[in-house]
Amino acid sequence: MRVTVRVHPGAPAAFVGGRYGDAEPPVLVVRVTARAVDGRANAAVRDALAGAFAVSRRDVSLVMGERGRTKLVDVVGGAPDVLEALLARREP
Numbered sequence: 001m002r003v004t005v006r007v008h009p010g011a012p013a014a015f016v017g018g019r020y021g022d023a024e025p026p027v028l029v030v031r032v033t034a035r036a037v038d039g040r041a042n043a044a045v046r047d048a049l050a051g052a053f054a055v056s057r058r059d060v061s062l063v064m065g066e067r068g069r070t071k072l073v074d075v076v077g078g079a080p081d082v083l084e085a086l087l088a089r090r091e092p
Contacts, residue, residue, distance in 0.1 A: 001078040009041035016052040017089030053078040
């Protein structure tokens, strides 16, 4: 499954959930504590998405957007119902 994400690096706490904007297909918000330095934020995004979709880290790969905040990610084994739940999730 391909998922478009909007990354917020340097967040106080990691969190996967919520929708960024009104675009279609929907854009999932991913907040990570890692800074966007030397690929650390990209690695943290892969870890966060793997945990959120309950898949292995190797099943999450970056397709586009290595240097930008908006990224296209491939999640092998990701379920559409999990994505819908994450999009509806609100930060505590």
